[in-house]
Amino acid sequence: MNISVENVRQVWAGRAGSEVVALAGFSHHFRSGKFSCILGPSGCGKSTLAQIVGGLEKATSGTVTIDHPGEPGRVVPLGSQSVMVWQNQNLFPWRTIVENVAFGLQMSGMPLAERTERAMNLIASVGLKGFEKHFPPQLSGGMRQRAALARALIMDRPVLLMDEPFGALDAQTKIVMQEELLKIFEATRKTVIFVTHSIDEAILLGDEVVVMTARPGRIKEVIPVDLPRPRSFDLVSTPEFGKLFDRAFHLIRDEVTKAMMEMNQPGGAS
């Protein structure tokens, strides 16, 4: 599904009547079936953008439209075709893994037996077989993120929004999860918007890397990533990957410095 973001601004009310501009006129066309990574320093509004596209936050101004796949010119309501995977997973701690994964189906009124069977299958496919009856706090971070991924995938929505999903994982777990996400993407070809602050991750996963400026966030440059699929982590050691990394790194370095300066100013931290 094509997603058009036109001149989106997001302004938060700050302390003492001041305003914090999180996003300052973000425009980009996310193409259907492509994996787009949004790369930017902390506080650049990239998570906010994902939430706006998912219909979970309302932009101060600007528009987001998701084209109806069957009927050109028609758009679908925001949130109806997308599902979010969160950095902190947001699993319900009082529900077992299978109950968490089946949550969306339960809300849509699917009978218990049917939704449980579907959830069981998906849990097995993300490698969590045997942990169906565990509660989220009993699992490791990587396992919780697998469960969160299953909970999103079970919705079978064409747009997958991912807000730094592997940001809190240790380096090894992160690599395993990235490779599994690549497999899932290459098998399903969903439209993915993946928010990250990791340059390697953005290049390894994405068909394009949207580099953002420090706050107020806007697009600095879009780097196309024409590396062949299917991909694996071996890609990281190729010269092509290195070139893209350098390019992205030089773009982002100044922005990270700017973001750090702003964080240290009084009233600047988010």
Next chain:
Amino acid sequence: MTRTWDMRALAERILPTLSILGFILLWQVFVDFRGIPAIYLPAPTEIVKTLWEMILDGSIFVHLGATLLRIFAGFLLAAFTGIIVGLMMGMSRIFERIADPWIAALYPLPKISLIPLLIIWLGTGEGYKILISAVTAFFPIAMSTYAGVRQVDRGLVKAAEDLGANRTQVQLNVILPAAIPSIFSGLQLGMGVTIILVVAAEMIGGSSRGGGMGYLLIHAGQVMETEKVFASLVVLTLMGAAIIKGQQWLDRRLAPWAVLH
């Protein structure tokens, strides 16, 4: 090395029991040695003897049963109303604004000061004893429930909405379960004050007809049956501990995830 640690672990395990037994032993020796009259301080053996007599003639069970019934009636009334009011305050801004001044004004009022008014309105029967304990327990339960709803993780609400939950579904499937640990701690506070208020109400408005542990205590005190006073205190202590422990056990059974963190 291991051996000394074993000894230390053993000591740590038996010290609580030893502490109680040692105290009772000192008490016994002190009373026997100094010849303290039982009317001031009965020996532990005398208290046990009195307690045993009360068990044999069944009187302790009559009083304990009456008190327990009032505690559970008052607690259930407070739990039901407190949880509902707390949930409504947390979920509806309008209801919160309506209820807030009442809660703010009545929460700090010592509820025991309502006893004269309740006796005027209801007499000294069951209604008064149950109501005074329910009114007292209502506040901590309502406040904890309200706080629990207000402190719900916004991320969980957003995640549920993203997965297609409507407003009612979010309230039932996210806000309510997320508030459960807070509701349970409110219920524990509520149970504590219910026990206090029922016994106090029995002491102030008790009669031989209604009975209860509070009545037993005050009556034994008035006729200087000090052994009976101590025996009643022992039973009250055990009753309170059993109720609180039972409630904690039930909480763990009903919401195992709440203690997993």
